[in-house]
Amino acid sequence: MPLKGGFARNIRRAAALGCRTVQIFAGNPTAWQLPALRQKEIDERRSLLAELDIYPLVIHAAYLVNLSSSRENFLKSSCRLMQETMERAALLGSPYVVMHVGSHGGQGFAAGMELFVSTLLRELENWPPEVTLLLENTAGAGSSLGGSFEALAYILEKLGPAAPVGVCLDTAHAWAAGYDFSSAHGARSSMEQLFKAVGREKVLALHVNNVNAPRGNHKDRHMHLREGLITPAAYAALLSYPWPEDLPVILETPEMGSDWDAVNLADLRAYADAGVVEEEERSI
């Protein structure tokens, strides 16, 4: 949901649309600081989420954050903002903070990955344990890290199995990085690659955006579900896995806050239902 209009108004609108989960930014996604929040506002937000049965609330970290920056001040600011974001999530009762893996900024992939892992290992110690960090796969453009499932797997392995870190799969980014979601078969083989790399239990959220740039060209161009190159059959296959009941499935489609939200949500539900039908037919 957009920040504009305020938390309560947007959460009420999401609930009225039939959303069961919501993703928000904790603050301006291009600012280094979160707006202050008084205890009264925190209590109000928590009780509104409970009243409207929205769970989980997912927090997306600011785009600025880069835990693999070789610029000392930039890295420091990123760590500070991540600390604040994790704490804000805990205050709001949000179990997940989604973050992009970052970019190596000229130091090379290997050095960027090492820096990312060592930064995370250090920072994790100070974060509230009830909040899990979700690493989102990226479109893999330029110096950005985390475009491949193997890169995510490498990070998770270095952090160790007990680290409160999982994965958020973004279908549009996966497509841009070259993974096939043009058919049910393509989606299944892409998902098998992901599960094999990171472990199925580590995939804790989905960003189900569609995309209208050719596969593998690293362009992060989100599109409405019915207007992109990822097909309904691929969505049905993706959604038909035995996911946990409270898996957040999130739309980051264009024109957020417009009538498109209801259209995208209805399409998503139809794809999910189609997947269930297909599974039932296969089991007969």
Ligand SMILES: [Zn+2]
């Ligand atoms: Zn995303």
